Amino acid sequence: MGGYSALRLLREGLRDQRGWRPAWRSPKLRKAYDIVIVGAGGHGLATAYYLARNHGITDVAVLEKGWLGGGNTGRNTTVIRSNYYYPESCALYDLSLRLYEGLSRELNYNVMFSRRGMMILHHSEHEREIAARTVNAMRLNGVDAELLDRDEVRARAPLLNFGEDARHPILGAVWQERAGTGRHDAVAWGYARAADRLGVEIVQNCEVTGFIVEGGTCKGVETSLGPVRAGRVGMAVAGHSSHLAAMAGFRLPLTSYALQAFVSEPLKPMLDCVVASPAHGVYISQSDKGGLVMGGALDRVPTYGQRGNLPVQEDVLGGLVDCFPAIARVGLLRQWAGIVDVSPDSSPILGPSPLPGLYLNCGWGTGGFKAIPAGGLLFAHILAQGAHHPISAPFDLTRFERGRLIDEGAASGIAH
Amino acid sequence: MQVYTCPFCGLRDEREFFFAGEAGAARPDTTGPVSDAEWAEYVRMRRNALGRAREVWMHLTCGELFVMERDTLSARVLGSVALRRAPGGREGADGAGSVDGPDGEGAP
Numbered sequence: 001m002g003g004y005s006a007l008r009l010l011r012e013g014l015r016d017q018r019g020w021r022p023a024w025r026s027p028k029l030r031k032a033y034d035i036v037i038v039g040a041g042g043h044g045l046a047t048a049y050y051l052a053r054n055h056g057i058t059d060v061a062v063l064e065k066g067w068l069g070g071g072n073t074g075r076n077t078t079v080i081r082s083n084y085y086y087p088e089s090c091a092l093y094d095l096s097l098r099l100y101e102g103l104s105r106e107l108n109y110n111v112m113f114s115r116r117g118m119m120i121l122h123h124s125e126h127e128r129e130i131a132a133r134t135v136n137a138m139r140l141n142g143v144d145a146e147l148l149d150r151d152e153v154r155a156r157a158p159l160l161n162f163g164e165d166a167r168h169p170i171l172g173a174v175w176q177e178r179a180g181t182g183r184h185d186a187v188a189w190g191y192a193r194a195a196d197r198l199g200v201e202i203v204q205n206c207e208v209t210g211f212i213v214e215g216g217t218c219k220g221v222e223t224s225l226g227p228v229r230a231g232r233v234g235m236a237v238a239g240h241s242s243h244l245a246a247m248a249g250f251r252l253p254l255t256s257y258a259l260q261a262f263v264s265e266p267l268k269p270m271l272d273c274v275v276a277s278p279a280h281g282v283y284i285s286q287s288d289k290g291g292l293v294m295g296g297a298l299d300r301v302p303t304y305g306q307r308g309n310l311p312v313q314e315d316v317l318g319g320l321v322d323c324f325p326a327i328a329r330v331g332l333l334r335q336w337a338g339i340v341d342v343s344p345d346s347s348p349i350l351g352p353s354p355l356p357g358l359y360l361n362c363g364w365g366t367g368g369f370k371a372i373p374a375g376g377l378l379f380a381h382i383l384a385q386g387a388h389h390p391i392s393a394p395f396d397l398t399r400f401e402r403g404r405l406i407d408e409g410a411a412s413g414i415a416h
Numbered sequence: 417m418q419v420y421t422c423p424f425c426g427l428r429d430e431r432e433f434f435f436a437g438e439a440g441a442a443r444p445d446t447t448g449p450v451s452d453a454e455w456a457e458y459v460r461m462r463r464n465a466l467g468r469a470r471e472v473w474m475h476l477t478c479g480e481l482f483v484m485e486r487d488t489l490s491a492r493v494l495g496s497v498a499l500r501r502a503p504g505g506r507e508g509a510d511g512a513g514s515v516d517g518p519d520g521e522g523a524p
Contacts, residue, residue: 240466243464251457251462251463252462254464255462256466256488300434301435301491302464302469302488303488304466304489307491310417311417344460400456400461401453402452
């Protein structure tokens with residue numbers, strides 16, 4: 001299977017596109033692997049890739065109950081950023097951002113990372129004080145950040161509502177130049193293809209139904225295609241983490257909610273950065289195809305139904321029209337929801353589970369997509385070494401017992 | 417729009433309700449020593465069940481706290497029972513009726 005390049009595109013164009021091969025194999029499930037990863041979303045596939053590339057472990061299976069990238073990886077709003085408050089979070093999310101910057105080249109797959117910048121608006125003097133504090137914290141943590149005033153916001157996004165009648169007047173914004181968006185499916189496909197080429201086996205339509213536990217240690221998983229033994233098992237199943245944990249006999253500090261997103265009909269270019277407004281509880285960007293990609297707050301009802309409820313749709317779309325009056329009559333193309341696993345401190349959980357041999361990558365809440373490269377790299381380290389990476393150590397499950405939380409829900413002003 | 421049943425007001429719009437937490441969590445007995453792990457289990461850990469779930473909800477407009485049983489996948493409501501005791505305690509409001517689950521009493 002050859003690499004992707006402009007030359008290859010040209011050659012296949014001249015050969016009637018007959019030379020393309022499937023980007024990954026569909027192997028039969030074997031009886032045993034060194035490492036089994038549950039969940040072929042971005043985090044699971046990235047973990048498999050870095051296990052093979054960084055640790056030389058290629059006897060790896062990634063099991064997926066549905067189709068590859070069909071969960072939250074295919075349901076998010078593609079925003080990539082590292083504008084967090086605490087040093088632990090900045091180390092984690094900025095690692096991810098830096099990996100995204102080189103990901104297309106690394107994977108030989110265009111993930112369309114577009115460093116278009118992101119602004120988080122503030123609408124009152126009090127919010128502006130907090131915004132200044134956030135900018136200072138980000139800079140101290142080595143992350144780029146700027147405090148924009150009203151005119152600088154207007155220069156970047158003139159269609160925002162600067163009118164006298166705006167429900168929330170715009171005073172300024174926290175700007176992260178290096179933030180942007182990526183092609184979400186391409187991230188899953190790129191990692192899948194690169195992992196597959198290194199020998200990892202991706203098995204779709206294979207649902208994990210239980211864990212094989214011997215002598216108090218996890219020795220593999222029961223699946224709809226039969227039992228599979230493994231030296232170590234990692235789970236990266238986002239909203240369904242509690243469901244798998246229940247099979248393994250423990251509970252997690254997670255609640256699963258639906259997070260909705262929306263995309264409009266394609267429009268001419270009108271917005272070339274990502275805009276978030278915590279006061280309205282909304283965020284928006286424009287995709288390369290011209291559709292406005294929009295989202296907002298969680299549904300407040302715990303759920304596993306990938307639908308989303310009407311009250312939140314009204315709040316989000318109403319808030320967006322407040323922000324951008326010009327889009328009031330734009331038609332919606334699609335609405336969907338993903339099930340996100342929200343932790344008490346809005347930070348992820350990485351590391352060993354209470355069941356020896358089983359490891360956790362969960363709790364990303366609404367922010368999992370931007371963290372895929374770092375989540376995969378760190379989780380691969382944990383699975384390969386059986387021990388934490390310095391960046392993942394603060395995110396261990398035991399923090400809820402020790403009381404050392406990383407409370408980004410409160411600190412970074414982004415509710416998730 | 418979904419409607420939920422408030423035991424006091426009857427069927428009402430879902431926007432009037434607030435999810436307060438899972439039912440059945442028992443606060444550790446503080447008459448003896450309680451470990452960090454026991455506190456963490458009570459304060460942080462959640463069942464977060466896929467399927468049948470027993471939860472404490474509040475009807476914000478009247479202030480009624482009650483136990484609602486729902487299916488978290490289909491969103492179907494299976495029952496609502498008040499946590500409030502009737503005057504004289506003649507009605508065992510906690511955990512009574514169709515919402516009685518394996519966890520026993522429906523205390524928040």
